[in-house]
Every structure is written in C-alpha cells, then in structure tokens.
Amino acid sequence: MKSIMSVNVDKFKQVQSLDFYNIIKDKIDGCEIFFNINNEEEVKYVKDLIFYFNRDNFYFQFHGDSELPMEKQKEYLNLINSFYRDYKINIVMHVLTRDTIEESINNTTVYIDELEEYIDENNLNITLSLENLNSVTYLKRLSKNYLYPILYNNDNLLFTYDIGHEIEEYGELTDLQEIEIERLNNIHIHTFKNVIDHLPIYEKDEHLTILAKSILYLKKINYDGTIVYEYDLYECNGDTIEEKILSYIDSMLFFKNYY
Numbered sequence: 001m002k003s004i005m006s007v008n009v010d011k012f013k014q015v016q017s018l019d020f021y022n023i024i025k026d027k028i029d030g031c032e033i034f035f036n037i038n039n040e041e042e043v044k045y046v047k048d049l050i051f052y053f054n055r056d057n058f059y060f061q062f063h064g065d066s067e068l069p070m071e072k073q074k075e076y077l078n079l080i081n082s083f084y085r086d087y088k089i090n091i092v093m094h095v096l097t098r099d100t101i102e103e104s105i106n107n108t109t110v111y112i113d114e115l116e117e118y119i120d121e122n123n124l125n126i127t128l129s130l131e132n133l134n135s136v137t138y139l140k141r142l143s144k145n146y147l148y149p150i151l152y153n154n155d156n157l158l159f160t161y162d163i164g165h166e167i168e169e170y171g172e173l174t175d176l177q178e179i180e181i182e183r184l185n186n187i188h189i190h191t192f193k194n195v196i197d198h199l200p201i202y203e204k205d206e207h208l209t210i211l212a213k214s215i216l217y218l219k220k221i222n223y224d225g226t227i228v229y230e231y232d233l234y235e236c237n238g239d240t241i242e243e244k245i246l247s248y249i250d251s252m253l254f255f256k257n258y259y
Contacts, residue, residue, distance in 0.1 A: 004030040006230040009042045014241045017048035027249050030059025032228045037076045050083045061090040081124040088127045092160045095142040109150050129158040129186050134165035151179050159183040163214045164190035174217040188230040198232040200251040212258045
C-alpha cells in the first residue's frame with residue numbers, strides 16, 4: 001500500500017514548491033493534491049510541484065471539487081490530463097449534497113456520468129473515484145451506504161473509502177458491499193475530536209484501535225492501493241509550516257507500522 005500525503009495547496013504554498021518536495025521526497029510515497037483552479041497562484045504551485053514529481057517519478061493524484069460548474073470542471077480535467085503519467089491519474093470526487101438523499105444521489109449520478117462521458121470521448125488519462133462523506137451541521141451528506149446506486153450506474157467509477165468520515169458517522173468500518181470492494185482504489189484516513197475533523201493520528205489517539213482494525217480489514221480484502229493521510233496541516237504539531245509538515249510525516253510513519 002502506498003502511503004501518501006494530502007496537500008491542500010492553500011496551506012502548503014507558504015513553503016516553496018521545491019523546498020516542500022525536498023522535505024517529503026525520501027519519506028513518503030506520493031501526494032493527493034487539492035487546489036483551486038480559479039486561483040492562478042495555486043495553479044502555478046501545482047504545475048511547479050508536478051514538474052519535480054514527474055522528474056523523479058514521484059506518485060501523485062488529485063482531490064477534485066465536485067461543485068465546479070461543468071465547463072470549469074472540464075477545464076480542470078484537461079489540466080490534470082496535461083500532467084501525463086504512465087498510469088491513469090486518479091481524481092477523488094465528493095458526492096453532491098442537495099436537499100434530500102434522493103436528490104443528492106440523482107444529481108451526483110448525472111454529474112459524474114457527464115464527466116465520465118467527457119473523459120471517454122476525449123481519451124483522457126484519468127479515473128474518477130467517488131468518496132463517502134459524513135454528516136455535518138444542518139447537512140445530511142451521503143455515507144458509503146448511499147453510494148451503491150451511483151457505482152452501479154457507472155462501470156468506470158471507482159470508490160474512495162474515507163475511514164475517518166465513517167468513524168465520525170459511527171458506522172461499521174468493515175461492512176463494505178461487494179461492489180465497493182471491487183471498485184475500491186483509494187483510502188482516506190484521519191481522526192477527529194469533538195467538532196474538529198481531519199486530525200493527525202498520534203500514539204495516544206482515542207480512535208487508534210479502530211483505525212488499526214480498519215487496516216487489518218483492508219489486508220483481509222487484499223487491498224493494495226493508496227492510503228491518503230488526509231490531515232489539516234494547521235492541526236499538526238509545530239510552530240512553523242516546515243515543522244508541521246515534518247510532524248505530518250511523523251504521524252504517517254507512526255501509523256504505517258500497522259500495515
């Protein structure tokens with residue numbers, strides 16, 4: 001399993017792209033990158049990062065924004081496709097959140113279908129992977145138990161299992177349905193405390209036992225894909241961004257002992 005870091009460019013860009021890459025390149029297996037395509041500074045940062053990643057064959061994938069208007073979303077896909085690698089570049093997508101569960105499922109299905117059609121027609125070197133969410137204040141978002149009809153509707157759509165969201169929703173971590181296991185290509189892992197989400201995993205974490213059990217489950221179903229440590233950089237230990245990045249990596253290396 002590849003251990004990769006979630007990079008929200010808005011927070012990481014305080015460190016120059018080359019400096020950031022030099023910190024991580026010999027310590028982890030890759031990055032899952034989120035950036036705002038409407039922000040020129042963030043787009044440039046990503047392009048610089050990808051230059052170094054491609055130079056050294058460092059693994060990367062992306063976390064997209066499913067609320068982008070369709071034309072802007074296609075622009076985003078074309079940009080990602082321009083970062084060509086010899087593997088299909090994975091893009092994680094959230095389900096859409098609407099007023100009802102039924103609307104969320106239907107709107108997500110239509111939106112993803114149009115994107116998949118665009119990918120196919122333009123022969124883009126991209127895969128889409130749909131992520132389960134947890135409920136937040138005033139919003140009932142789609143957990144993994146609502147994703148089956150969307151996955152069944154589209155043969156090319158893959159599945160990102162966010163274990164952190166599932167823990168927060170108090171769901172059962174080891175009850176994936178057959179289609180979810182078949183389509184599983186990416187894991188998000190993090191912990192939480194009270195209302196603070198996407199926290200790093202340290203030695204005395206209250207959810208450490210159940211997180212470790214989730215790894216045993218992944219091994220049992222022969223999962224061998226990416227595990228994204230999806231942390232809020234600002235919640236990592238350290239006074240400077242560089243110190244927080246190193247603390248982020250320390251947490252990843254600590255939890256990797258459970259693989």
